[in-house]
Amino acid sequence: MPSFEDILSFSLSFVILGFTFVLLTKLRQGDIFKERLKDLMQYKEQLLHGEVDEAKIYSSDREQRFPRLKEIVAKIQRSGKEEQESIRRIFIKAGLKSNNASFLYGLYKIISVFFFAGCMVFIAFFLTDWRMLYKILVTLLGALMGSYAVDVILRTLVERRQDRIRKAFPEALDLMVICTEAGLSLTATIQRVAREMAQVCPDLGYELALLSIELNVLSDRRKALQNFSDRMDSPYFRSIISNIQQAEQYGTPIAQTMRAVAEEFRQDRLIEAEEKAAKLPALMSLPMMLFIFPCIYIVILGPAILTVMATFASK
Numbered sequence: 001m002p003s004f005e006d007i008l009s010f011s012l013s014f015v016i017l018g019f020t021f022v023l024l025t026k027l028r029q030g031d032i033f034k035e036r037l038k039d040l041m042q043y044k045e046q047l048l049h050g051e052v053d054e055a056k057i058y059s060s061d062r063e064q065r066f067p068r069l070k071e072i073v074a075k076i077q078r079s080g081k082e083e084q085e086s087i088r089r090i091f092i093k094a095g096l097k098s099n100n101a102s103f104l105y106g107l108y109k110i111i112s113v114f115f116f117a118g119c120m121v122f123i124a125f126f127l128t129d130w131r132m133l134y135k136i137l138v139t140l141l142g143a144l145m146g147s148y149a150v151d152v153i154l155r156t157l158v159e160r161r162q163d164r165i166r167k168a169f170p171e172a173l174d175l176m177v178i179c180t181e182a183g184l185s186l187t188a189t190i191q192r193v194a195r196e197m198a199q200v201c202p203d204l205g206y207e208l209a210l211l212s213i214e215l216n217v218l219s220d221r222r223k224a225l226q227n228f229s230d231r232m233d234s235p236y237f238r239s240i241i242s243n244i245q246q247a248e249q250y251g252t253p254i255a256q257t258m259r260a261v262a263e264e265f266r267q268d269r270l271i272e273a274e275e276k277a278a279k280l281p282a283l284m285s286l287p288m289m290l291f292i293f294p295c296i297y298i299v300i301l302g303p304a305i306l307t308v309m310a311t312f313a314s315k
Contacts, residue, residue, distance in 0.1 A: 116146030168201035
């Protein structure tokens with residue numbers, strides 16, 4: 001049986017590894033902007049040469065490595081083209097641009113399954129005295145948790161990225177209104193706002209820069225706007241892109257459309273804030289019952305209980 005010191009050392013080693021990984025990630029963030037500029041230039045070259053297939057946009061020589069490992073993962077995964085395309089689009093929404101999204105997804109799942117199952121094997125077989133059936137069930141539960149962990153992490157990355165973009169978009173809309181009212185075209189407006197928002201919200205700046213490149217290169221502007229809406233995958237952005245498309249179709253001034261969209265976006269945010277405020281009493285009831293009311297009861301009833309106890313003790 002491992003001792004408490006062994007378990008503590010094992011846990012601290014994972015904490016140190018996690019801290020080191022976070023520190024290295026923070027140090028590497030300085031090169032993110034350069035990498036995204038490189039991706040944008042590569043995307044522009046792809047579009048200029050007529051290769052508008054999104055599956056080829058982020059391919060590189062590094063993605064052709066490990067062919068044998070890819071074959072093994074593909075045999076284990078056994079996913080069709082539609083599923084691979086769905087996984088690739090989820091990676092794009094999460095900000096992870098790679099032509100090997102399906103391979104990375106399958107590889108991470110395999111690693112996660114073995115990692116969680118190994119941890120459960122260590123706990124069940126070395127730290128407990130359970131029956132063999134319970135140990136096997138715990139191991140299978142760990143493998144199942146590892147299989148779902150990748151999906152949960154990926155979904156969390158998508159939600160956090162979309163939340164960052166949605167929070168920074170009102171400022172971008174205000175800048176768009178100013179630029180369009182100053183006489184800039186839609187393409188020039190988006191290009192200017194993308195440059196300004198790159199330092200405030202790199203995710204939004206990158207998506208707007210990608211949209212400006214598509215507006216400049218693609219022959220169909222509606223296709224570029226639709227690609228932006230698909231990448232965002234949010235009702236807010238779908239509404240905005242729909243309004244812009246209608247303005248271009250019917251000849252409505254872009255500045256007037258942008259101002260109407262900005263006002264609509266502010267109203268939506270105000271309604272969302274009011275909904276959250278209306279939910280506060282129900283959400284605060286349980287913490288008040290668990291943490292505040294007991295303290296109040298102790299303060300009010302405590303002296304009386306102590307007095308009664310002292311009275312009975314004196315008798």
